[in-house]
Amino acid sequence: MSTSSERPESAVAGAPAPSRLRRVVTNQQFVLFLVLLALIVFFGIRNSLFFRTGEFSNLLTDFSGLVLIAIAETFVITAGGIDLAVGSTTAVTGVIVAGWIQPLVTHNVNQAVVLLVGTAAAIVIGGLAGGFSALLITVFDLVPFVATLVTYSVGAGLALVISHGAPVGYNPSAIYWSASGVGMVTWLVAIVLLVAIVLGVVLHLTVYGRYNFAIGSNEFAARAAGINVRRHLVSVYVLAGILAGLTGMFFYIRSGSGAATTGVTNSANLVAIAAVVIGGASLVGGVGRWAGTMLGAAVLTVVSDGLIFINVPPTWIQVVVGALIALAALLQSFRRRSRRMT
Amino acid sequence: MTTTETRQPVLELRHVNLHYGSVEALHDVSFSAYAGEVIGLVGDNGAGKSSLIKTISGVNVPDSGEILVDGTRRHWRSPHDSMAAGIETLYQDSGLAPDLSIGSNVFLGREKRRRGLLGRLGFVDQTSMEHEALEHLARVGITIPETNRTVSELSGGQRQAVAIGRAIAWARHVIILDEPTNHLGARQSAEVLKVITSAREHGLCVLFISHTLPHVLEVTDRIIVLRLGRVVRDAPTKEFTVESLLGAITGLNE
Numbered sequence: 001m002s003t004s005s006e007r008p009e010s011a012v013a014g015a016p017a018p019s020r021l022r023r024v025v026t027n028q029q030f031v032l033f034l035v036l037l038a039l040i041v042f043f044g045i046r047n048s049l050f051f052r053t054g055e056f057s058n059l060l061t062d063f064s065g066l067v068l069i070a071i072a073e074t075f076v077i078t079a080g081g082i083d084l085a086v087g088s089t090t091a092v093t094g095v096i097v098a099g100w101i102q103p104l105v106t107h108n109v110n111q112a113v114v115l116l117v118g119t120a121a122a123i124v125i126g127g128l129a130g131g132f133s134a135l136l137i138t139v140f141d142l143v144p145f146v147a148t149l150v151t152y153s154v155g156a157g158l159a160l161v162i163s164h165g166a167p168v169g170y171n172p173s174a175i176y177w178s179a180s181g182v183g184m185v186t187w188l189v190a191i192v193l194l195v196a197i198v199l200g201v202v203l204h205l206t207v208y209g210r211y212n213f214a215i216g217s218n219e220f221a222a223r224a225a226g227i228n229v230r231r232h233l234v235s236v237y238v239l240a241g242i243l244a245g246l247t248g249m250f251f252y253i254r255s256g257s258g259a260a261t262t263g264v265t266n267s268a269n270l271v272a273i274a275a276v277v278i279g280g281a282s283l284v285g286g287v288g289r290w291a292g293t294m295l296g297a298a299v300l301t302v303v304s305d306g307l308i309f310i311n312v313p314p315t316w317i318q319v320v321v322g323a324l325i326a327l328a329a330l331l332q333s334f335r336r337r338s339r340r341m342t
Numbered sequence: 343m344t345t346t347e348t349r350q351p352v353l354e355l356r357h358v359n360l361h362y363g364s365v366e367a368l369h370d371v372s373f374s375a376y377a378g379e380v381i382g383l384v385g386d387n388g389a390g391k392s393s394l395i396k397t398i399s400g401v402n403v404p405d406s407g408e409i410l411v412d413g414t415r416r417h418w419r420s421p422h423d424s425m426a427a428g429i430e431t432l433y434q435d436s437g438l439a440p441d442l443s444i445g446s447n448v449f450l451g452r453e454k455r456r457r458g459l460l461g462r463l464g465f466v467d468q469t470s471m472e473h474e475a476l477e478h479l480a481r482v483g484i485t486i487p488e489t490n491r492t493v494s495e496l497s498g499g500q501r502q503a504v505a506i507g508r509a510i511a512w513a514r515h516v517i518i519l520d521e522p523t524n525h526l527g528a529r530q531s532a533e534v535l536k537v538i539t540s541a542r543e544h545g546l547c548v549l550f551i552s553h554t555l556p557h558v559l560e561v562t563d564r565i566i567v568l569r570l571g572r573v574v575r576d577a578p579t580k581e582f583t584v585e586s587l588l589g590a591i592t593g594l595n596e
Binding site: 202205206207208210213214216217218220221222223224225226227282286287 | 420421422425431433437438439440441442446450451452453455463464465466
């Protein structure tokens with residue numbers, strides 16, 4: 001570096017940017033997109049029924065049950081935290097809301113009113129659950145892993161106590177509405193996707209999202225830059241709780257009742273975290289993309305549904321999910337290494 | 343520096359005391375700093391340098407004493423208050439968010455918003471931030487071709503240059519640099535010292551904290567020596583040599 005260039009070394013950006021081709025090929029979203037296409041083609045070839053619109057509609061619905069908590073985890077993880085509670089928040093919200101609005105259902109109140117009241121209640125309950133995690137983290141200084149594990153256990157336990165282990169409420173009109181829509185997109189799915197898109201915009205285009213990444217990247221720098229870190233973290237866990245609550249409402253509408261098993265027996269919290277990791281986010285925070293999480297959730301949905309479609313026992317699904325996570329992690333470490341080499 | 347006594351100090355500390363529990367971190371610290379002046383702040387480990395800069399930058403709240411900025415008494419409770427008063431602090435090693443772009447880092451905590459409704463909804467104006475970040479950095483002699491690269495892709499010296507550039511861009515009165523040449527090679531250190539000189543030319547007061555005494559002697563106008571939480575020397579740099587400065591820091595020559 002002893003060239004007699006006029007610009008001193010520290011004053012210019014050093015290495016040239018990696019070549020465009022290399023950046024595209026090692027781009028996690030691009031690879032995921034190819035994986036998603038390959039999976040759809042694979043399942044389609046193995047069983048042509050996979051391409052029927054009915055199955056795509058099922059895929060979209062299953063995707064919708066995962067995508068909100070996956071986005072919740074994206075906010076939390078890119079801010080440098082983790083939220084293990086979303087699965088049981090989904091369950092506890094489902095059973096509480098189902099119990100609360102059942103009198104409205106039995107008195108034949110207008111279904112739109114019933115579902116809107118239920119949704120409002122789900123937001124409040126989910127927000128309180130997230131607020132409880134936030135309290136443990138910001139006031140009692142518990143690490144997010146432990147704090148949200150507490151919330152998870154309390155939520156899973158409460159859901160069982162409230163429901164006595166049986167489905168709560170019965171609302172056939174909700175199930176009927178959940179299947180209505182335009183083409184293969186139900187109204188329910190459309191609403192979930194709209195919320196998902198709004199959250200993507202918030203994460204990547206607003207000051208709120210910028211603070212989220214800054215805190216996850218270097219909490220001290222964020223604080224030194226005048227960002228109210230504590231307030232932001234509280235809002236992130238409350239947001240995650242609200243999204244888990246909305247997911248609880250989603251499953252209530254689909255099944256017409258609330259169950260303590262929803263989101264708990266299938267470890268929805270871990271599936272959501274898997275979607276985020278597969279999507280290319282770093283578990284230490286600061287790095288992650290909304291599009292990556294969307295693709296990660298899509299891949300997980302297609303794999304879970306597709307394996308059942310080609311008669312693979314459901315017990316194998318978790319093994320495949322594990323392999324996908326490993327693949328995503330390998331891709332990340334390859335990307336890091338190729339960046340360091342340039 | 344003889345004329346400075348008649349001017350208003352841009353930063354003044356009067357009898358500042360700070361305790362951490364029963365530990366006395368700062369004892370009756372008083373000094374004045376003027377615009378266009380580079381002040382070296384030196385002392386052994388535990389002498390109170392960190393406590394002092396954290397007090398000036400609003401991380402610590404002093405137990406007693408006064409802080410005046412531009413003649414006005416200030417009382418702040420957080421780094422935000424200190425920044426609002428025109429003081430920027432560059433902490434050792436940890437001033438930037440490595441996963442964000444250079445532009446986003448320069449504007450961290452001061453994000454530009456888009457015009458109109460979108461801006462009120464919190465939308466950031468990324469393009470103009472990247473553009474203005476280039477200008478901010480260029481003004482203090484730091485040229486970076488693309489600001490949309492993340493800080494993690496820069497070398498240590500480049501990161502430090504961006505961090506200092508950001509501090510200078512926002513500081514109205516005082517800029518505090520905590521060990522800015524730490525972990526840097528000779529060549530990169532020279533660049534950082536040049537940027538400090540450029541801050542003085544912009545009429546800022548620079549508080550320069552360093553263990554590297556030759557750097558302190560090279561770039562400062564005045565040196566304040568701290569020992570055990572007290573100011574033990576406050577004199578023009580030309581009165582010091584490396585040996586006498588070392589003596590003042592350790593107290594061995596007294």
